[in-house]
Amino acid sequence: MAYTQTARWLHWLIAAGIVVQFVLAEFASRAAEAGRLLPQLALLANHKSVGMTLLLLAGLRLVWRFRHPPPAAAEDTTAWQLIAARATHWGFYFCMFLLPLSGWLMSSASAYSVSWFNQLELPDLVGPDETLKEQLQFIHESLAKGLIALAVLHVGAALKHALWDRDDILRRMLSWPAVAASLSVVVFGTYLLIPTATSPGAGSRAQADSAVVQTSPDRVSPQPTDIPSWQIDYADSYIQFTCQQAGAPFSGRWLDWQADIRFDDKQLANSSADVTIVTRAVSSNDDERDNTLRGVEFFDVEQFDTATFVSTDFKTQAEGFTTTGQLQIKTLRLPVEFSFSVTQTESVKVLTGVATIDRLAFNVGTGDWRDTTWVGQFVEVQVRVSAQP
Numbered sequence: 001m002a003y004t005q006t007a008r009w010l011h012w013l014i015a016a017g018i019v020v021q022f023v024l025a026e027f028a029s030r031a032a033e034a035g036r037l038l039p040q041l042a043l044l045a046n047h048k049s050v051g052m053t054l055l056l057l058a059g060l061r062l063v064w065r066f067r068h069p070p071p072a073a074a075e076d077t078t079a080w081q082l083i084a085a086r087a088t089h090w091g092f093y094f095c096m097f098l099l100p101l102s103g104w105l106m107s108s109a110s111a112y113s114v115s116w117f118n119q120l121e122l123p124d125l126v127g128p129d130e131t132l133k134e135q136l137q138f139i140h141e142s143l144a145k146g147l148i149a150l151a152v153l154h155v156g157a158a159l160k161h162a163l164w165d166r167d168d169i170l171r172r173m174l175s176w177p178a179v180a181a182s183l184s185v186v187v188f189g190t191y192l193l194i195p196t197a198t199s200p201g202a203g204s205r206a207q208a209d210s211a212v213v214q215t216s217p218d219r220v221s222p223q224p225t226d227i228p229s230w231q232i233d234y235a236d237s238y239i240q241f242t243c244q245q246a247g248a249p250f251s252g253r254w255l256d257w258q259a260d261i262r263f264d265d266k267q268l269a270n271s272s273a274d275v276t277i278v279t280r281a282v283s284s285n286d287d288e289r290d291n292t293l294r295g296v297e298f299f300d301v302e303q304f305d306t307a308t309f310v311s312t313d314f315k316t317q318a319e320g321f322t323t324t325g326q327l328q329i330k331t332l333r334l335p336v337e338f339s340f341s342v343t344q345t346e347s348v349k350v351l352t353g354v355a356t357i358d359r360l361a362f363n364v365g366t367g368d369w370r371d372t373t374w375v376g377q378f379v380e381v382q383v384r385v386s387a388q389p
């Protein structure tokens with residue numbers, strides 16, 4: 001009796017995938033220590049994609065195992081050997097499921113959604129939660145250590161059977177094509193997944209550089225009009241953004257901004273908007289990402305503490321209105337179109353609108369961050385302004 005070919009292929013491919021996972025995690029942690037955040041992000045994204053593939057393979061493997069029970073142990077196996085072998089095998093299954101699941105939960109809790117190789121967006125299992133994230137991180141790391149301990153015992157036992165006892169335990173799990181394929185997975189997997197994660201895509205970079213146009217950093221303010229400024233209820237208003245990161249969306253808000261909105265749908269020619277955002281006050285549910293956004297490569301908040309949007313050009317459109325204003329981020333001021341609608345009841349007046357911004361045109365994300373494989377080029381900004389009627 002031996003293992004089925006399917007069981008052997010799954011055994012060796014999953015083993016290879018696990019090796020790739022440890023290599024990617026190690027490179028990611030080295031990138032983090034060196035302060036290279038983009039490679040860290042990219043390596044972890046690949047780590048998550050491979051990990052989710054392994055979760056699927058582990059599911060297939062378990063189903064296969066129930067339908068095709070493993071061969072019986074050799075007759076001279078002692079009771080403790082049998083218990084040790086079974087415990088190791090079930091320990092492996094435990095890790096094969098709980099490592100990816102804890103990783104997926106951890107990513108969800110830290111507001112980094114998971115995508116499968118930038119192709120398939122996976123749902124978040126829980127909402128952002130810093131404490132839960134830290135607990136899951138500890139669980140994930142502990143499981144990874146447990147897996148190493150099991151592998152040492154397991155490989156040691158397999159080698160003992162092959163070299164010392166010279167029985168057929170290893171042979172009945174061996175399949176040379178599967179072992180060769182698995183070695184190729186390790187070699188090509190690390191060869192392909194590490195460089196793509198650490199070097200920026202040349203195409204997107206070249207295209208992006210030509211989009212940068214320097215303009216004057218001077219602030220422009222609209223002429224005062226006789227339309228009264230809206231009395232904004234900031235607690236019920238927001239400026240929010242959504243962008244793609246490693247194939248999955250992430251959102252954030254600016255917690256500190258002020259707006260002078262003088263909009264009247266019957267006096268479009270006289271209407272104006274003047275919005276100032278405190279760049280430092282960005283929050284995307286993850287401290288590390290927020291600090292990156294505040295850094296020189298993104299909003300450079302030490303030098304440019306505000307970003308502004310100023311507009312006097314209002315038009316009606318099929319549904320609601322549109323305004324094309326000047327958005328100023330760092331030293332760049334470019335026209336941006338904002339579409340919105342206004343609803344009014346007796347107690348409140350609400351403006352909701354959306355604009356799509358090309359971050360590369362504004363030089364938000366310089367150097368390697370220009371690569372749009374890992375951080376999307378277009379950012380959708382959603383605005384809600386609630387004011388007294």
Ligand code: HEM
Pocket residue numbers: 018021022025026029044047048049050051052054095096099100101102103104105106107114137140141144
């Ligand atoms: C069999 C599959 C997996 C294995 C063997 C594995 C293994 C590891 C290892 C060894 C580390 C480094 C831990 C350390 O810093 O000491 C790690 C980190 C990490 N893994 Fe996994 N992992 C797997 C699946 C996943 C999946 C599916 C995800 C997410 C969907 C994931 C997300 C992460 C994250 C985000 C980190 C970094 C944690 C941190 O910030 O320290 N892992 N993983």
Ligand code: HEM
Pocket residue numbers: 007011014015016018065070085088089090092093151154155158159169170171173
């Ligand atoms: C981290 C990588 C590995 C994992 C997760 C793993 C997991 C497992 C599991 C769960 C089984 C039980 C059979 C099944 O349900 O399919 C098994 C059997 C086996 N594994 Fe591994 N394995 C790994 C690496 C290795 C390596 C590197 C070797 C060889 C040096 C090896 C040799 C064997 C042998 C000989 C059996 C059959 C044992 C028996 O019939 O009692 N495994 N492995």
